[in-house]
Amino acid sequence: MTVEKNLMCVLRGREKGEARQKIEHMLRRFNLSGMEKRRPSQLSGGQQQRVALARILLTDPSILLLDEPFSALDSYLRWQMELEVAGILETFPGTTLLVTHSRDEVRHLCATVTVLDRGQGRGVMTADSLFEKPDTLSACLLSGCKNFSRAVKLDDYTVYALDWDAKLKTRERVSAGITYVGVRAHYIIPAEGPGENVLPCQRERVVNGLFSTVVMMSTSGSGTAFSKLRVELGKESWDAISHREIQYMRIAPETLMLLRSS
Secondary structure, rough: OHHHHHHHHHHHHOOOHHHHHHHHHHHHHHHOOOOOOHHHOOOOOHHHHHHHHHHHHHHHOOOEEEOOOOOOHHHHHHHHHHHHHHHHHHHHOOOEEEEEOOOHHHHHHHHHEEEOOOOOOEEEEEHHHHHHHOOOHHHHHHOOEEEEEEEEEEOOEEEEEEOOEEEEEOOOOOOOOOOOEEEOHHHHEOOOOOOOOOEEEOOOOOOOOEEEEEEEEEOOOOOOOOHEEEEEEEEHHHHHOOOOOEEEEEHHHHOOEEOOOO
16 A cells, blocks of 8 residues: 555544545654555665654554564654654643653653563563663663673672773662673773772773764783773873873772672
8 A cells, every 4th residue: 555545544534534534644743645545665764764653653552562663764764753752742631652762762751661671571670770770681781881890799889890800989889789890981091100990901992982982992901802991081081092002991989880690
């Protein structure tokens, strides 16, 4: 069927003028105007996705089930659609269940979240908690953290990070179930030399982004995949230390995340 017929099929029984008005509104809302006569084979994946969303909303549903709804969209359309869906959800009176691998979509669209780990839900938390204080390794990874190490408790406020070969002070009290620690790339900051919570590192790779520099660094740890650090610095900050053979990087106690394995 054409785009127009796809949308019309959920409005059977409605007065023709009313149905036409609703469809035109949805075509404008989802940037589909002028595509009414196109068939699925004439649409991009993103356009097909938008037709599907428009058709769903024409039914005035009580529940929305959205499974990777923006996966076929380019970055600009993804952003536009996120804004559109966020506006819809603000006034939508029913329940919405969103399945996604995108931390940005969780941050922008969700109030509460559960992390699926090996097919099991790991408890419900607020979206803010997922990013500010994840409590499991799987939640930490889903939230976008790329630096973590196996850890053992030394005392109530100290852990030993096995993969980084570092003794680290913590702001949070270390419970008996803690098996990993994590830290976000932008919280790792340069230090002048050895000291508390300071790791000696050597750069392995430098990736220059538009607004920051990402540096992959090796630690004195065990040489596992976990032993490397991904550090994200402002360009000026990296330029100031890039000449050093050894970079000393500090992880402040308040930025260290204490994690259970599950």
